[in-house]
Amino acid sequence: MAGPGGGSSDVQWCFSQVKGAMDDDVAEADIISTVEFNHSGELLATGDKGGRVVIFQQEPESKNQPQCRGEYNVYSTFQSHEPEFDYLKSLEIEEKINKIRWLPQKNAAQFLLSTNDKTIKLWKISERDKRPEGYNLKEEDGRYRDPNTVTTLRVPVFRPMDLMVEASPRRVFANAHTYHINSISVNSDHETYLSADDLRINLWHLEITDRSFNIVDIKPANMEELTEVITAAEFHPYQCNTFVYSSSKGTIRLCDMRASALCDTHAKMFEEPEDPNNRSFFSEIISSISDVKFSHSGRYMMTRDYLSVKIWDLNMETRPVETYQVHEYLRSKLCSLYENDCIFDKFECCWNGNDSVVMTGSYNNFFRMFDRGYRHDVTFEASRENSKPRSVLKPRKVSTGGKRKKDEISVDSLDFNKKILHTAWHPLDNIIAVATTNNLYIFQDKVN
Amino acid sequence: MEVNIEAKRILAVSISKLYASRTQRGGLRLHRSLLLSLVMRSARDIYHASRECEAPSEAQSAPEEPMDTGSSPEEASRQPEPQLATSGAETCSDSEEPASDAEEYDCEIAEDKENLSPARQSRKRRGKASAAPDFLPSKRARLEPGEERHAAPLGSCRAGAGDSLTTLSLNRVIPAF
Secondary structure: OOEOOOOOOOEOEEEEEEEOOOOOOOOHHHOEEEEEEOOOOOEEEEEEOOOEEEEEEEOOOOOOOOOOOOOEEEEEEEEOOOOEEEOOOOEEEOOOOOEEEEOOOOOOOEEEEEEOOOOEEEEEEEEEEEEEEOOOOEOOOOOEOOHHHOOOOOOOEEEEEEEEEEEEEEEEEOOOOOOOOOEEEEOOOOOEEEEEOOOEEEEEEOOEEEEEEEEEEOOOOOHHHOOOOEEEEEEOOOOOOEEEEEEOOOOEEEEEOOOOOOOOOOOEEEOOOOOHHHOOOOHHHHHOOOEEEEOOOOOEEEEEOOOEEEEEEOOOOOOOOEEEEOOHHHHHHHHHHHHOOHHHOOOOEEEOOOOOEEEEEOEOOEEEEEEOOOOEEEEEEOOHHHOOOOOEOOOOEEEOOOOOOOOEEEHHHOOOOOEOOEEEEOOOOOEEEEEOOOOEEEEEEOOO | OHHHHHHHHHHHHHHHHHHHHHOOOOOOOHHHHHHHHHHHHHHHHHHHHHHHHHHHHHHHHOOOOOOOOOHHHHHHHHOHHHHHHHHHHOOOOOOHHHHHHHHHHHHHHHOHHHHHOOOOOOOOOOOOOOOOOOOOOOOOOOOOOOOOOOOOOOOOOOHHHHHHHOOOOHHHOOOOO
């Protein structure tokens, strides 16, 4: 059956690959905590709770099978962050990778920023496929030769070797955040980036690690007056002076760095008045924004709160231009979701390459796509059962009451331990990466 | 009454979550602590609102205590809240504070009228209808050597708290679940 994608409603999504262990027993370190395609889509990075980064590379399309786009295979794996201990506060600092952001490629090497709760690191990923051979003073195995035995001189030459991918930390940006870092975002100037924690946003230069500028500070003088925290922040895709940050109160503030050094005063504030009919104990929790993403065009931004996805036009602050319900059937279950902690889950969202479709995750390993043009939405499931190569994904439906039709699943049968928090869409093609707890699913549209 | 029971339950769940979050790896999460405190505040407002409806009948049986059921009970019972939020916010290295706050909270819910006067030191006197609410943990905070257990001073260091909390009113009673 057809689903949204690429602006036309006849895209069929097919299973392509699944990465990760098949056991049901999930090791905590293997829990995927972030997923990100690079700017060309050739590389796909994941970060996990154990502080590791795994990068997959897309194989070039083979001439034998023009129907399939290249598969993603492991390109590099490295330990980005280790657990640390803050001795002053007697606190452990988790090694979990909260976010990965790729830098635009400038030369043969690839660069990415990865962050845990306190420290951001710039990693260089480079390939080595030749090595120098024919040294005068060294044997091929590295042992030094006795200079007296050298009778002739030769010039070392480069010879091909098996491809080696090396990841090395080039910069470590530490000690700038008192609270837990939730976002990083590279500026369109390709020289600076921002990092945001619960109360502050800092601006860094990629070359300078020993200082950063604080550009937003919402810490009240008296912490007892704290009413909201920063939940996500992002730079505008091409206006290097503009960024937005979202709050736990459901507001988004757009700031212009030209206005002043400290952007505590927003240039625009986006807020939708609350629907008084939906008021409950948990209204404040579910209105907290868990992710904010600019559209590729820079005209719109998307926010994700617990139950919905909203698209905002940057020119209109009073309300979103589109609202999509992700799993409205959960509204009557908020109390149980509070008890089992699910209500605190932070779902991310993403745009497709031409901003016509948006995607976000849900429970029971479901993920949802909303086609903005055709006003068509669909739910798919990432599961091993549907993982025959190139099998077309069948849309899923949750029955919301009354009679449950065949193939529908009732709200009470949903598995709330299986959640999709992190999804990513290839910047150019209809390829998506969807992370379940410890597996990464890659789906593609069917190329005929 | 159902609202009252539900509010109590949510308060209990929230407090146990707050306790649990202190032992989490990575330290106290400010965002989560803030959200928990917001839910607790709503639940507590509703709890008190429904208690106040019953207040006239209870006041008869405890004639010593002042009948002031206006803003003071809220003032008194709000007081531990900011402490809770503070310790949550400042990545608690002092493990005693939240525990003793929760305990004060415990007593204050049960004995609002007792704590109106700052001079009252004995928090532990049990009134008629007020066995310790069963939804709160009975653990007492561990004291460092040399420290004494004492009632928290009402309104002393919390100048800011009063201001910020005046925005809360009984209009926040939320019936819907």
